[in-house]
Amino acid sequence: MERFRVLDVIAFVSLLEFCLILFFYMAADSDYHTSDSDPDAPSRSTSRRNANGNNAGHVNGSTAGAGYSWEDEYKRSWDVVQEDSSGSLAKAVEGLVTSSKRRRLLKDTTPLQRGIIRHLILILDLSSAMAEKDMRPTRYQLTITYSIDFINEYFEQNPISQLGVLGMKDGKCSRVSDLSGNPHDHILALQKLRTGEPSGDVSLLNSLSLARACLHHVPTHSTREILLIFGSLVSSDPGDIHLTIKDLVTDNIKVRVVGLSAQVAICREICRKTNNGDDRSFTQRVIVNDIGMYGVCLNELHFKDLLLETTIPPAEQKLQGSKKSNGTSLIMMGFPFRIIESSGSLCAWYVLLH
Template sequence: MADSDGEFVGDVSDDELADHGAGGAHGTRSKGKDGAKGKSGNRKARWEDIQRSWEEVGEAADGSISLGALLEAEKRRRLLRDTTPLQRGIIRHLMLVLDMSFAMADKDLLPTRYLLTITYAVEFVREYFEQNPISQMGIVGMRDGIAVRVSDMSGNPAEHIERLRVWAEEQEPQGNPSLQNALEMCRGALFHTPTHGTREVLIIYGALLSSDPGDIHDTITSLIADHIRVSVVGLSAQVAICKELCSRTNDGDEGNYAVALHEQHFRELFLAVTTPPVTRTAEQNNASLLMMGFPSRVLASKDHVSLCACHNRPSREGYSCTRCRTKVCRLPAECPVCGLTLILSTHLARSYHHLFPLRGWVEVPWAEAARSTSCFSCQAAFPAVPSKASRLKGKGSSIGVGGEDGQVVPPLLPDATKGVSESGRYACQVCGNHFCIDCDVYAHEIIHNCPGCQSDTRALNASMGEGPDVAAAIANGSAMEIDS
């Protein structure tokens, strides 16, 4: 390209040409001290030397916060929830409604709304049956103005995941969604479920319209009469009918309707439904007996292969129904012959952690951090306890705002710093042991038990004679239970 002086200037942009013509000097690229060169031998432009400061987050000399502390605050934020024991329904019946209309083809959530929703739905199915092993669920889709059944109501997660993957490969989002048709199909699937269990509907809604054949307010009234709760996760914007639907079916509580801001927020809203809701109806509050079977595993020889009653497939392994001796291939399941609920004792025990949640662990200040040098669970080394003089030196400086006893508070926003321990230690309120943030998250979200409390042998030592008073109390308590 020729400039105004008739000379040729190669490998320059239009902005540089303007500066070149105005200044009257050739080679207007940035002239650094070291004379940085590009691929073509010319000096690099100013815009080529971009420094992405967000990729180099670290603790500077002035004590600014590091990226690790931000990640720790994000982990801790998820654990700061109410752990008050409430009566919840551990036997759940949930219908998952997925929007498969034209709105799910948008790419604001990568790769597309539809593919991301299917991916998160597979994770939701696994987590749902992991947290609620004796519950059931079904999946419904909305497309072309009608409701389509993706999978029937069952307690087998493998069937739901298989059907979701088939739909992701064979079907594309198209047509308009019909919220009323989907709710009517869910109401028909939940109408016959027993009253001692919960009836829930989770809708992933990406459109801003609904093509309904009738009055959707009549459908909402029917849902309230059948005690069906509806939760909605929006992907576009807040819709008035969705807000009214969630509010009326949840006794005025609007917390069951939220709009996803980004992919991570969408995943958190999706997986938050795995926690059972609080019981509100009189039928659920009343005590009721439910007959269940705990079958034993059966392993036949190679020459004795039989068909399972649930899938009609030949197999050597399975479980025999305790009532009619029918063979099923996996648990939990409902006997296809007699209808008895078949589970394992571990499934029932795993459902009770929602009723008795693990109490939150408290932050350990520097004044009490000297009691531990490593995590009680994973034995990871804790940060060394600084001297009191160094803590007082940082008090009131640019590192943070000084707290009590010379504690240093990182300069974070109040929402981000809430619950973050300055010493990296978190103490159980029962056993008093110190744990790291990773063990804190693992204990509250995966195992739902404290490793320190589970390894406490003081009660065992008392019963063996080291504590006669405690042993006598245990014996008296056992005798009272036997007499009653």
């Protein structure tokens, strides 16, 4: 008898579960129906409920803010790109690149004093953190590709400036290319890095010290800048990095950082102290039409935008506690003087001719 009672209980529970499943299925089927207005579009719901859970009537899913996200109209983004007469997309891609450059230039319209001659050191993170594949194909390969694009854009915007490339891996920092004004040398040096592999940790102290040594001989009438592409979250330093930051401030070297992982406190402090207390991010600086000093990328496209924003020369900043800006250095140009003499004179060729 006990056995039959157990079987009865199991049968009753199974019947109850079947009734509940059938009830929820019928309730869901009554709430949704298929739209027959567009035979080519996939089936989607056009009904919604109010906050109390009651049926609020059927509405058009294409109305903005009137339904759920799955009720929106489908956007055919590939229709925006148009082919030319030969079936090529080269002109469309060229138009997108040109529009992005124009948008970047028009965004910075505030009249500011900027340096014409720039000396910039590009420091690349070549540590094991760059082997991550959150950016395709990897952070390492994408950084090299975007660095080449940055070099081309940098010398296009700053034709009389100079640039050098450093790489940090295995706790050390080495030269990739020397400071020069020839973009071809830098691009060849970066292309050789494609065959290598990221390894080890980074050292901000060693990297900033070597970059400071590279900029030590730079004249005072030009800007001294460091652009750091940082993908790690830690730094293995052999000494006190705060002393290195003080040396950078003394030498008037400005540091910008593009982060690939997350915001790091020491990187923010470096940007703040080397830029007269300004540590606003790239996004915050857009509001005041100026260049940000520290930005963390969200995706591949954002990474490239942050990198290319640094091709614009930084604005000359005012000294803290003073209403006057930094003193402007004047360069003696080699233009000849025009002197009108009262009597005639002989030229140097007179002795040779006579």
